[in-house]
Amino acid sequence: xxxxxxxxxxxxxxxxxxxxxxxxxxxxxxxxxxxxxxxxxxxxxxxxxxxxxxxxxxxxxxxxxxxxxxxxxxxxxxxxxxxxxxxxxxxxxxxxxxxxxxxxxxxxxxxxxxxxxxxxxxxxxxxxxxxxxxxxxxxxxxxxxxxxxxxxxxxxxxxxxxxxxxxxxxxxxxxxxxxxxxxxxxxxxxxxxxxxxxxxxxxxxxxxxxxxxxxxxxxxxxxx
Numbered sequence: 001x002x003x004x005x006x007x008x009x010x011x012x013x014x015x016x017x018x019x020x021x022x023x024x025x026x027x028x029x030x031x032x033x034x035x036x037x038x039x040x041x042x043x044x045x046x047x048x049x050x051x052x053x054x055x056x057x058x059x060x061x062x063x064x065x066x067x068x069x070x071x072x073x074x075x076x077x078x079x080x081x082x083x084x085x086x087x088x089x090x091x092x093x094x095x096x097x098x099x100x101x102x103x104x105x106x107x108x109x110x111x112x113x114x115x116x117x118x119x120x121x122x123x124x125x126x127x128x129x130x131x132x133x134x135x136x137x138x139x140x141x142x143x144x145x146x147x148x149x150x151x152x153x154x155x156x157x158x159x160x161x162x163x164x165x166x167x168x169x170x171x172x173x174x175x176x177x178x179x180x181x182x183x184x185x186x187x188x189x190x191x192x193x194x195x196x197x198x199x200x201x202x203x204x205x206x207x208x209x210x211x212x213x214x215x216x217x218x219x220x221x222x223x224x
Contacts, residue, residue, distance in 0.1 A: 002070060005034040005166060005197050006055055011064035013050050013220075024050040026220040027064070032213065034165075037188070037198045039208040042217035048201045049170050051217060055199065056089050056168045057081045069165065086111075090159030094171040096151045098143040104130060104154045105139040111161040129157035133187055149180025156187060166197045173204060185210070 011028040014021050024047045032038050032055075040048050053059040054066055057073045066073045068088060073081060085091075090111075098107045108126035117125060127139050133153040143151055152172060159167055169188075173181040185207060192198050200207065208214055216223045 003034050004031045005069055006032040006199070007065075007067045008051075008055070009065040009067075011051075011054060011066060012062045013047075013054060013059070014062045023220055025054070025061070028217075028220070028222055029064075030215055030222055032197065032199060032215075035192075035195050035197055036213045037192045037211050038200070038213040038215060039211040040199065040201045040215045040217060041203070041205075041208050042223070044203070047217045047220040051215075052168055052170050052199065052201050056091060056166075057085050058091075086162060088164050088166055090156075090162070090164040090167045092152070092155050092159050092167065092169040092172045094174040096143070096148075096155050098151055098154060100143050103140050103142055104135060104146065104157075107143070107154055108158045108161055111158045117162075125161060126157070129160050130154070132160065133157045134183075147180065148176050149183055152176065152180070152184055153187065156184070160191075164196075166199065167191065169198070169200045171201055171203070173202070173207065 008028050008030050011025055013025040014023050016022055028051060040051060042048050054061050061074065068084065071084060076084065099110065105123060105126040108129055109122045112122050112125065127136065130136055130139050133156050135150060135153050135157065138146060138150060146154065173184050176184065188198055188200070200211070202208060
């Protein structure tokens, strides 16, 4: 089995054209080891989140390539790309992105729409994932009944529902206090020990120091 699960080759991303063009990424070539805990760090506005979006197939590069587990994302049509994301990658973002009118369990269930899990099994699977992040007793709560840290744990449970190999996370502790942040980081370490590949965009130096692998992005390039 290849020990590299994500690889980029001379990746670029440009928004706009001509004099108004903004070069978010300028030829990024890097690799992420399978089963690693990797942090992407760097100043705000220098391309970290753009890189994460391209790694997960949420956006398409202007040029260059992205391979996920040996599959070149730029060669996939939109439907094939959506199926790969649903199977291989779980996403967690800074602002939780929970549906306010759904319970915690129902929010987790939404991630199974493309998974092929029979509907009768979805509720049990959602509760199982919530238990893994310590929220079994909150399955029936709506987001406004949960703290920020609890909402982010629901988002992590949702990201895990299809048992992806990779978790891509964009500032998942950015809106949390120190206690909630510590809870999330401990969950991430637990998932890493279970073999998940964690890729985390962060400004938090304390979290970055805990990573096995650090990718530093500055001015749209890998700086170290």
